[in-house]
Amino acid sequence: MAFVELKGVGLLEAQAHVWNHILGYTNSMSLKCALQLGIPDIIHHHGRPITLSELLTALAISSTKTDSLWRLMRILVHSGFIARGTNRNEEETYLLTPSSQLLVKENSMNMLAFAQVGVGPLLTTPWNSLGAWFRQPESTCFEMANGTTFWDLASQHPELNNLFNEAMANDTRLLMTVVVRDCSEVFRSLRSLVDVGGGTGTTARIISEAFPHIKCTILDLPHVVAASPESTMINSIGGDIIVQWILHDWSDEDCVKILRRCKEAIPSKEEGGKVIILDMVVNEDMRHHKSTETQLFFDMMMMVNFGGKERSEFEWLKIFTDAGFTQYKIKPILDVRSIMEIYP
Ligand SMILES: C[S@@+](CC[C@H](N)C(=O)[O-])C[C@H]1O[C@@H](n2cnc3c(N)ncnc32)[C@H](O)[C@@H]1O
Structure with missing residues (x-):
């Protein structure tokens, strides 16, 4: 050419x-x-x-x-x-x-742990082998660099587990404060809610404080639950479900599997069951250049380190449909993140 x-x-x-x-x-x-x-x-x-x-x-x-x-x-x-x-x-x-x-220690919504993980060598070193990774069988650059997944490494190293959980809790404090204030209609009619991949319980605590009538339960990996202030690992779940910053960690196939299991666990369509998803909806509209760039940065970071991805509305719709959900609502009110409600 x-x-x-x-x-x-x-x-x-x-x-x-x-x-x-x-x-x-x-x-x-x-x-x-x-x-x-x-x-x-x-x-x-x-x-x-x-x-x-x-x-x-x-x-x-x-x-x-x-x-x-x-x-x-x-x-x-x-x-x-x-x-x-x-x-x-x-x-x-x-x-x-x-x-x-947001980078001052005394600010309860500080992003310091998130910044420490995000610009630290564990998540930045794998980028150096991104070109080589395209020709290798490993599912992520992170696995090429560390020989295991991030989640396995965190389960073996308590200091990494604590730092990551704190990073997630920081982010959740900030996000959920906005969500319970600006999206209260999503929660008002709920009676019980299971937070899948709920980390150390920050989302559940903020929802319980804002809506005391909702009984919240957390589901996460044993080493995460063990480090939580007051939560228990549960095997069977009931009630509506929230997946807060979870699905972007997983491939499309895994998301379909996760949402199918959620669909089995929530109340039926007639009883008004739903799954609430907080995640990004990639908007490639050039008028939102800065937000789109942040979403694309996250998408690449998820590919390099976690084997996950950030999705467009079209990609989300395919996952919802494949998992057997028939209706959805998306509110793109959280700048780079959106709140989605999906119904069986
Ligand atoms: C990105 S974090 C989000 C945490 C939480 N929702 C929040 O926003 O604070 C992903 C969570 O998924 C959990 N997780 C990873 N694999 C899991 C599995 N197989 N079963 C349950 N939870 C898992 C991790 O331990 C972590 O707490």
């Missing part, structure tokens, strides 16, 4: 696009560095906009690194994690943004 002939600015723009993507890890690694240094906590505890020299002192960093710290702060401003201002002395100052407030 012949090359599209590029000249002048067009050629340089094409080159800049390649550079931008070669160095795309810079945002993740700069954020990781900010967390390693504890910059969001320091700014939070400072109680007012912080200057570079105050930050340097609080970090106990040598003044030889002043320029490097300024450059780190500049890219964090660019990526939306720091807001820049000036004080009465015309010095540059730094403040947290809504996103970096």
Whole structure:
């Protein structure tokens, strides 16, 4: 195929696009560095906009690194994690943004454990063998790199199990606070609910607090349940079912199997049984470029590390139909995630 002939600015723009993507890890690694240094906590505890020299002192960093710290702060401003201002002395100052407030330890909805797992070597190293993986039989790059699945590794290493469970609980606290407030009609008529893959029970606790009439039960792997504050492994389940950030961990075939089992367990169509799914619905509409990009990042991460995927509405519909469900509702109100209700 012949090359599209590029000249002048067009050629340089094409080159800049390649550079931008070669160095795309810079945002993740700069954020990781900010967390390693504890910059969001320091700014939070400072109680007012912080200057570079105050930050340097609080970090106990040598003044030889002043320029490097300024450059780190500049890219964090660019990526939306720091807001820049000036004080009465015309010095540059730094403040947290809504996103970096979620990276402060004292914030009960902080995403620190999620960030630690997400940019840590366990989930980032497998990416290096993505090209090779396409020609290998292993089901994920993660298995190629570690010889086992993430879930098996977590069952063998309590510190990984605890970190991952905390990462999920962080995320759930944030998501479910919005869900019970903005989607209360989904839950109001329920009497009992089983949280499949409910982790250490955060979803169930938030639903029980918001809707005390709903009896919630959690189903998860033994090592996860054992680390939970107050839940029990159950063998037989009854009531409606919620699967919160579960199905994206699994292949289409496994999702169909999981949902078929859910369908057997929920009340019948006549009794109003349903399965509630919280997951992403990939929207490739270019008007939502940032949200779509986040969804596609997740999709690739799920492929590399878990053998799962993020799905479009069309793909979800096929799974629901194959699992024997006849009706569904999707509310795309949670930015990158949606709440779906499916009926037998
Ligand atoms: C992405 S996490 C979601 C956790 C929880 N729903 C939340 O949002 O906090 C997936 C959960 O599925 C659980 N899981 C994995 N394999 C499972 C299995 N075979 N049976 C039950 N749970 C499983 C994991 O232990 C983990 O808690």
